[in-house]
Amino acid sequence: xxxxxxxxxxxxxxxxxxxxxxxxxxxxxxxxxxxxxxxxxxxxxxxxxxxxxxxxxxxxxxxxxxxxxxxxxxxxxxxxxxxxxxxxxxxxxxxxxxxxxxxxxxxxxxxxxxxxxxxxxxxxx
Numbered sequence: 001x002x003x004x005x006x007x008x009x010x011x012x013x014x015x016x017x018x019x020x021x022x023x024x025x026x027x028x029x030x031x032x033x034x035x036x037x038x039x040x041x042x043x044x045x046x047x048x049x050x051x052x053x054x055x056x057x058x059x060x061x062x063x064x065x066x067x068x069x070x071x072x073x074x075x076x077x078x079x080x081x082x083x084x085x086x087x088x089x090x091x092x093x094x095x096x097x098x099x100x101x102x103x104x105x106x107x108x109x110x111x112x113x114x115x116x117x118x119x120x121x122x123x124x125x
Contacts, residue, residue, distance in 0.1 A: 010042030015068055022065070026055030063097040070094030070101070085109070085123055 013036065014021075024030065030040050047058035047085070060068075070093035073079055079090060088109075093101035105124050106115050 002064060006038055007042060010036075010039045011067075012044065013039050015071060019068055019072055021060065022125070023050070023057065023059045025053060028054050030055075030084040049063075063099075066098040067094055070097075086125070 017033075018024075024043070026040060029035075030043070036045075043058050044056070046061070046064065048061055049056055050059050051057045070090055073090055074094055081085065082090065089101050089105050092104050106120050107113070108119075109113075110116055
């Protein structure tokens with residue numbers, strides 16, 4: 001399995017089971033809930049280690065919080081009612097975070113040119 005696939009699989013495993021988790025430790029949380037080793041490694045590699053207690057306590061970084069919000073939002077009625085343009089921006093937020101979603105929203109989908117704030121608002125409300 002490729003590194004990006006493993007990372008994606010670990011992220012999917014973690015957030016489908018614990019979407020609201022903001023902090024965890026290895027000895028208690030990961031072991032109690034039988035986290036696979038590749039998920040533990042994903043956390044060690046991508047979350048912020050805040051201390052060494054209980055095998056290491058880790059905090060979800062802000063970009064992961066944005067991705068989790070985007071992923072959760074995709075399961076709402078509001079998302080289902082969105083037009084294609086807004087769904088695309090939400091999909092980017094879910095996979096790449098808010099900064100990338102904002103870059104996407106300020107770029108014209110057809111010409112690729114930079115949009116002004118008012119032009120962006122005409123597309124995205």
